Amino acid sequence: MQRDTDSASTFSAAAGAVTLRQLFAGFLKIGLLGFGGVAPIARHVIVEDRAWLSEEEYASVMGVGQVLPGANTINAAVMIGDRFQGIAGAIVCLASLMTMPLVIVTALGALYQHFAALPQVQAAISGSAAAAAGLVLGTALKMARRLHPTATAIVFGLLAFVAVGILRLSLIGSVAVLGPLSIGTAWLRHRRKK
Amino acid sequence: MKDNLLWRIAVTFASLSFVAVGGVTAALPGIHLQVVDVQHWMNDRTFANLYALAQAAPGPNVIVVGLIGWHISGLAGLAVAMAAMVLPSSILALIVGRIMHRHANTSWIVVAKTGLIPVTIGLILAGGLVMARAADRGILTVVITLAAVVFVLRSERNPAWALAAGTIVSLSAWWLGLPR
Numbered sequence: 001m002q003r004d005t006d007s008a009s010t011f012s013a014a015a016g017a018v019t020l021r022q023l024f025a026g027f028l029k030i031g032l033l034g035f036g037g038v039a040p041i042a043r044h045v046i047v048e049d050r051a052w053l054s055e056e057e058y059a060s061v062m063g064v065g066q067v068l069p070g071a072n073t074i075n076a077a078v079m080i081g082d083r084f085q086g087i088a089g090a091i092v093c094l095a096s097l098m099t100m101p102l103v104i105v106t107a108l109g110a111l112y113q114h115f116a117a118l119p120q121v122q123a124a125i126s127g128s129a130a131a132a133a134g135l136v137l138g139t140a141l142k143m144a145r146r147l148h149p150t151a152t153a154i155v156f157g158l159l160a161f162v163a164v165g166i167l168r169l170s171l172i173g174s175v176a177v178l179g180p181l182s183i184g185t186a187w188l189r190h191r192r193k194k
Numbered sequence: 195m196k197d198n199l200l201w202r203i204a205v206t207f208a209s210l211s212f213v214a215v216g217g218v219t220a221a222l223p224g225i226h227l228q229v230v231d232v233q234h235w236m237n238d239r240t241f242a243n244l245y246a247l248a249q250a251a252p253g254p255n256v257i258v259v260g261l262i263g264w265h266i267s268g269l270a271g272l273a274v275a276m277a278a279m280v281l282p283s284s285i286l287a288l289i290v291g292r293i294m295h296r297h298a299n300t301s302w303i304v305v306a307k308t309g310l311i312p313v314t315i316g317l318i319l320a321g322g323l324v325m326a327r328a329a330d331r332g333i334l335t336v337v338i339t340l341a342a343v344v345f346v347l348r349s350e351r352n353p354a355w356a357l358a359a360g361t362i363v364s365l366s367a368w369w370l371g372l373p374r
Contacts, residue, residue, distance in 0.1 A: 033354040034252040037325070039318065040346065040353040048350050056311075063310035066317060068290060069212040070283025071254040078284045079291035090288055094280070101253020102260050102276065108247050109261055116243075119368060125250055127338055127364020128357050129329035134342025135353045136322035142347055144315050153312040160316025165323040171216050178313045186309030190301065 018052055018084040020092050026050055027077055027096040034101070036132020038073040040139040052080065055146045067175060073097070152189070156182040199267055200274050206233065207259055207278035214283065216317070218256040225259070235266050256280065334367055 018026075026045050034041045039062075047058045065075035074094065081093030115121050144157060156178060163174040206228050214221035222245075229235050236244075244265065248258035256279060263275025297303050330336045342356040 031253045033352070033357075034254070035354070035357050036249070037321075038252075038254050044350075044353055049352070056308075059311045059314060060307040062318075063307060063314040064290065064294060065287065066216055066314055067310065068283065068287050069215045070280070070287060071214065071217045071256050073254055074256065074280060074284060075287035078287045082288050082291055083295065087288075090284070094284060098253065098257070098276070098280070101251055101257045102272070105248060105251035105253070105257050105261055106264055106272070108251050109244075109264065112243070112247055120365060123368035124361045124365045126329070126331070126335060127360040127362070127367075129249075129325070130335035130338040130364070131342040131357045131360025133322055133325035133329045134339035134360075135346055135356055136325055137319060137339070138322075138343040138346025139353070140315050140319035140322055141343065143318070145347075147311065147315070149312060149315075156312040157316035157319070160313045161319045161323070163320075164317055165320030171220060171317070175215075175313065175317070178316075179310060182313050183306050183309030186305045187302070190305050 013052060013084070015084060015086075018050075020085050020088060022050070023081055023085060023089055024092050024096045026052070027081075027093045028100060030073075031097045032100040034073075035128055037136050038071075038097075040135040042073050042076065043139055043143070046080070052084075055143065059143055059147060067179065150189075152185050153182075156185075200270055202233065203263055203266060203271055203274050204278040207263075207275050208282055211279050211282040212286075214256065214279070217254065218258060218279075225262075229262055235262070240265070334364065334372070338363060 030038060030042045030045050043058060046052050047055055053061065061076050061079055062072055065072040065079070068075055074097065077093040077097045078090045081089035081091070083089070085092070144154075147153075149157065160174060160178050163169045163178065164171055207225075210221050210224050210228070213224050218225070226241060230238055230241055241262075244261045245255075245258050248255050248261055251257065257276070259279040260272045260276040263271035263273070265271070266275075294303055294307070326339050330339055338360040342353075342360060345351075345356045345359075346353055
């Protein structure tokens with residue numbers, strides 16, 4: 001997979017480089033293993049396991065997905081599927097992502113009445129929720145480390161983190177303010193380079 | 195009668211599709227309002243339980259909408275609710291994705307995408323903190339969270355292993371009668 005170093009965010013893998021069957025299997029796996037949050041598993045499968053996208057390509061897909069309505073990973077599934085196999089790819093990724101979760105959740109729904117109150121179940125869920133939180137934190141830190149951020153990037157990352165994570169400000173509001181500011185500084189940096 | 199119900203489910207969730215910026219969490223207040231207060235499809239407690247179930251199951255939390263649809267009207271309700279919630283925003287994502295790709299080499303698109311990345315990472319980190327605050331009740335859960343962080347940072351292995359480990363550790367601690 002040759003990297004186009006000029007345009008940092010194009011998909012360097014060509015359309016068709018990943019088949020429908022591969023997309024199906026990959027997103028089925030993501031849906032199946034995405035306990036507590038799909039993002040860490042999605043990144044692992046797409047970037048580390050199957051190398052469909054580079055770290056930067058994945059981060060920029062997630063960025064666009066975050067800004068648009070809809071769950072980030074669902075938007076990512078649609079965009080990635082479309083990129084490799086057009087509308088068929090988008091549908092396959094969306095369907096395979098959601099199938100196992102929906103099957104499992106309805107099965108859980110049926111069992112819930114019987115098992116929810118059991119302390120074993122609560123202990124198990126408590127442990128998995130704690131691990132899931134750690135996975136999300138770890139994934140964000142890992143992405144940050146691998147993307148070699150500039151000092152400005154770190155500042156904006158921290159601002160977003162503090163605004164939404166610590167001050168609990170509105171997500172939409174924070175993105176609406178910090179997004180353009182961050183893009184603005186990136187633009188200035190870009191102009192200065194030319 | 196049933197067709198009317200399915201239609202109402204479709205309209206309700208389609209209109210909420212565009213509110214769910216960043217995920218279903220942003221739309222949750224709106225969903226709750228419609229499902230519990232306006233349409234009277236269920237009470238508060240059921241809503242909370244269904245959401246807890248959606249979190250326990252793998253996949254994006256937006257599957258809570260599927261559960262709600264299933265609760266209201268079985269399999270048809272699930273399918274309609276899920277499709278109504280997911281398709282509008284997905285179609286938008288597809289269109290935007292194509293536009294961005296077509297103009298991928300345009301410098302301002304490149305700058306916009308790279309410029310957004312730091313905020314993206316910060317938001318994911320914030321989400322992790324919110325999850326940690328909700329999940330970490332005592333020493334054991336804090337340790338599990340930190341161990342999961344280290345695991346992701348230090349290995350290329352599937353994160354699901356950390357989930358399994360956290361579950362087993364917590365279960366074992368309960369079984370051994372250790373405090374959480």
